Amino acid sequence: MRTTNLYAPTLRETPAEAEVRSHQLMLRAGMIRKAAGGLYSYLPLAWRTIKKIEAIIREEMDAAGGQEISMPILQPAEIWQESGRWPVYGAEMVRVTDRHGRQFCLGPTHEEMVTTLVRDEVRSYKQLPLMLYQIQNKYRDEIRPRFGLMRGREFIMKDLYSFDKDEEGMNESYKKMYDAYTNIYNRMGLNFRPVEADNGAIGGGHSHEFTVLAEAGESSIAYCDTCDYAASDEKAELKVIKAAEEEILPLEKKNTPDCSTIEMVAEYLGLPMEKCIKAVAFQTDTDEVVLCFVRGDHEVNDVKVINLVEGALELRMAEDDAIRAVGGCPGFMSPIDIKEGTKIIVDHTVMEMYNACAGANEKDFHYINVNPKRDFKDVVVADIRMVQEGDCCPHCNGHMKMTRGIEAGQVFTLGTKYSEALHATFLDENGREKPMMMGCYGIGVGRTMAAAIEQNNDENGIIWPKAIAPFEVVVVPVNGKNAQQMELAEKVYKELKDAGVDALLDDRKDRAGVKFKDADLIGYPIRITVGPKTVEEDVLELKVRRTGETVTVSVGEAAGKTVEMLTDL
Numbered sequence: 083m084r085t086t087n088l089y090a091p092t093l094r095e096t097p098a099e100a101e102v103r104s105h106q107l108m109l110r111a112g113m114i115r116k117a118a119g120g121l122y123s124y125l126p127l128a129w130r131t132i133k134k135i136e137a138i139i140r141e142e143m144d145a146a147g148g149q150e151i152s153m154p155i156l157q158p159a160e161i162w163q164e165s166g167r168w169p170v171y172g173a174e175m176v177r178v179t180d181r182h183g184r185q186f187c188l189g190p191t192h193e194e195m196v197t198t199l200v201r202d203e204v205r206s207y208k209q210l211p212l213m214l215y216q217i218q219n220k221y222r223d224e225i226r227p228r229f230g231l232m233r234g235r236e237f238i239m240k241d242l243y244s245f246d247k248d249e250e251g252m253n254e255s256y257k258k259m260y261d262a263y264t265n266i267y268n269r270m271g272l273n274f275r276p277v278e279a280d281n282g283a284i285g286g287g288h289s290h291e292f293t294v295l296a297e298a299g300e301s302s303i304a305y306c307d308t309c310d311y312a313a314s315d316e317k318a319e320l321k322v323i324k325a326a327e328e329e330i331l332p333l334e335k336k337n338t339p340d341c342s343t344i345e346m347v348a349e350y351l352g353l354p355m356e357k358c359i360k361a362v363a364f365q366t367d368t369d370e371v372v373l374c375f376v377r378g379d380h381e382v383n384d385v386k387v388i389n390l391v392e393g394a395l396e397l398r399m400a401e402d403d404a405i406r407a408v409g410g411c412p413g414f415m416s417p418i419d420i421k422e423g424t425k426i427i428v429d430h431t432v433m434e435m436y437n438a439c440a441g442a443n444e445k446d447f448h449y450i451n452v453n454p455k456r457d458f459k460d461v462v463v464a465d466i467r468m469v470q471e472g473d474c475c476p477h478c479n480g481h482m483k484m485t486r487g488i489e490a491g492q493v494f495t496l497g498t499k500y501s502e503a504l505h506a507t508f509l510d511e512n513g514r515e516k517p518m519m520m521g522c523y524g525i526g527v528g529r530t531m532a533a534a535i536e537q538n539n540d541e542n543g544i545i546w547p548k549a550i551a552p553f554e555v556v557v558v559p560v561n562g563k564n565a566q567q568m569e570l571a572e573k574v575y576k577e578l579k580d581a582g583v584d585a586l587l588d589d590r591k592d593r594a595g596v597k598f599k600d601a602d603l604i605g606y607p608i609r610i611t612v613g614p615k616t617v618e619e620d621v622l623e624l625k626v627r628r629t630g631e632t633v634t635v636s637v638g639e640a641a642g643k644t645v646e647m648l649t650d651l
């Protein structure tokens with residue numbers, strides 16, 4: 083490809099609308115253009131990268147046993163009504179009505195479609211396992227489309243669905259996909275972590291988010307500085323912290339005027355926060371009150387709490403009257419003397435405290451010498467706190483660190499959620515009818531491209547990992563009007579192509595500075611400069627975009643040296 087034949091309108095200025103680097107750079111490098119909020123056209127450079135990402139995904143999906151198919155984007159409402167998701171999917175679903183008044187949606191995902199596809203054909207355990215995937219546009223009317231391709235309303239997703247005869251099979255499929263995803267992100271040259279995720283609404287089973295580490299990411303993740311453990315901050319498990327044993331003292335009530343926050347109490351009584359018990363009161367969507375207690379210097383993790391409250395879909399802060407109705411006093415709460423039958427959840431670390439301070443359920447009073455094992459009755463003990471930097475790893479002796487990342491892919495086991503609702507059953511070895519065990523596995527192709535840029539850029543532009551660069555190499559003749567330079571540049575370009583290198587020849591007649599700036603902005607991994615010295619002394623320069631390292635070689639050596647350098651990149 084020659085630049086004079088490439089539609090890549092680069093911009094000198096950073097467009098004001100773009101907040102994050104990937105969005106700014108994709109606009110400036112002439113890769114994408116906005117059509118409307120969350121809707122983008124992909125120009126040739128972006129599309130080349132998209133195709134390379136898709137090729138890697140396809141190879142790994144096929145190698146893991148996946149078969150590529152293509153299902154309709156336009157999906158009939160009936161199958162969503164059958165699964166029960168039509169009414170609950172909400173405003174994010176793009177709904178359309180045809181000329182006959184029938185309702186459809188533009189697929190935000192394809193569980194219903196794929197399950198109804200297999201249910202009529204797969205009848206026997208002999209036809210399982212089955213893995214079907216597609217790479218196509220998905221539609222979600224996101225409340226806040228933003229950050230360019232990172233959160234669009236139309237976006238490209240690879241989605242694979244696995245069908246197995248039993249749980250063991252499902253877990254095997256999950257493992258295959260987990261490994262395939264690991265290969266995909268490794269091959270793309272990205273720094274990522276498979277992060278244990280909360281699979282919330284889907285319930286039960288396993289889920290990992292493949293998270294590309296980058297500051298602009300919306301996910302906060304905790305990872306161990308020693309072992310492989312990583313989890314979303316909501317999910318990160320925490321060990322019990324045992325306080326040093328003390329002699330158990332008698333409970334004592336203290337007047338603590340106006341000390342309605344944990345900080346005020348700690349200061350008033352001269353206690354460290356680790357000696358205080360913090361209370362947080364929630365109310366569920368069915369108005370049940372849930373009282374939660376963590377150590378004073380810890381925070382409650384409401385995702386962990388919601389998972390412990392059967393039937394609850396949402397939690398909100400409890401109203402004062404609701405707290406009073408169960409015997410609590412807002413600002414001065416503890417599990418002591420709460421009305422019987424009230425849901426009280428105490429963090430497991432709190433149970434190991436000695437002679438602590440907690441509310442007395444009476445305005446302006448606290449207890450000291452609270453010993454949870456002695457004083458708390460009818461409480462649920464569980465890990466309900468939020469991870470913090472420096473916490474002990476639940477799996478080794480290491481410590482947790484916090485970082486931000488971009489969820490580029492996610493893998494889930496679904497169990498029989500969809501196969502039961504949509505009657506996708508088969509006959510097992512004994513002729514018994516069973517629902518299929520399913521899994522679903524998505525990769526955001528555009529978001530992965532954006533994440534790659536977030537992780538790989540500098541003040542001059544993008545620094546593509548070679549596997550997904552729109553071109554691996556750009557050949558730049560310093561003076562496009564000089565026939566001898568052009569001839570040598572053409573020669574190098576041809577030899578690169580013959581050696582299997584994905585090269586671009588910048589044959590524009592523009593100034594060298596303009597071409598160099600574009601090369602840095604677009605971020606080709608290697609730039610080869612053909613100049614006067616090439617003509618006169620048979621030397622040309624190879625420059626590595628990431629490191630700025632340069633190597634000079636003869637024209638005849640250029641292709642061979644480029645291949646060698648690309649291998650090492």
Ligand code: ATP
Nearest residue numbers: 231232233234237239489490491492524525526529
């Ligand atoms: P998020 O929590 O970021 O909204 P999600 O968990 O709803 O994403 P999934 O249903 O797991 O997304 O979709 C699989 C993948 O599709 C995600 O990991 C992500 O890479 C991509 N994706 C999801 N929503 C969008 C979007 N609005 N724009 C671009 N990519 C998206």
Ligand code: MG
Nearest residue numbers: 291489491492
């Ligand atoms: Mg997800």
